[in-house]
Amino acid sequence: MNKEEIIERLVELQKQEFTRMSYYDIEPLIKSRRINPTAAQINIIDKYMNRFVKLDKPHTCLLCGGNDYSWGLQHGSAYCTCGWEYRLYHYIEDEEGNNLTGGRIEMALQYHPDSYSVAEQ
Numbered sequence: 001m002n003k004e005e006i007i008e009r010l011v012e013l014q015k016q017e018f019t020r021m022s023y024y025d026i027e028p029l030i031k032s033r034r035i036n037p038t039a040a041q042i043n044i045i046d047k048y049m050n051r052f053v054k055l056d057k058p059h060t061c062l063l064c065g066g067n068d069y070s071w072g073l074q075h076g077s078a079y080c081t082c083g084w085e086y087r088l089y090h091y092i093e094d095e096e097g098n099n100l101t102g103g104r105i106e107m108a109l110q111y112h113p114d115s116y117s118v119a120e121q
C-alpha cells in the first residue's frame with residue numbers, strides 16, 4: 001500500500017464502528033491468576049483495554065487484511081508489513097507502577113483506528 005492508499009483506508013476504518021476491548025475480555029485470565037482487582041483497578045484495566053478493538057480475527061491486519069507481522073524494536077510491539085501496529089505484550093499498572101493483572105498479558109491486539117491521525121503538517 002502506498003501512502004495515499006493507507007490514508008484512504010484509515011479514513012474508511014475511522015468511519016466504521018468497532019467494539020472496543022474491555023476489562024471483561026481479560027477477566028477470566030486475571031481471575032485464573034487469582035487476582036481480584038478492586039473497582040478502581042478494574043477501571044484502570046478497562047481504560048487500558050479500551051484502546052484496542054475486539055476482533056473476530058485478531059491476527060488479521062485491520063488496515064491491509066494481511067496477517068504477516070513481525071516484532072518491532074519496541075518491547076511487546078509488532079508491525080504488519082503495511083506498517084500497522086500490533087501490541088502483543090501488555091503490562092497494566094496503576095499510578096504507583098503496581099501490575100494489576102498478575103504479570104504480563106500476551107495477546108495480539110490492534111489499536112482502535114481512532115488512535116491514528118491522518119493529519120499532516
Ligand SMILES: [Zn+2]
Pocket residue numbers: 061062063064065066080081082083084
Ligand atoms: Zn497490514
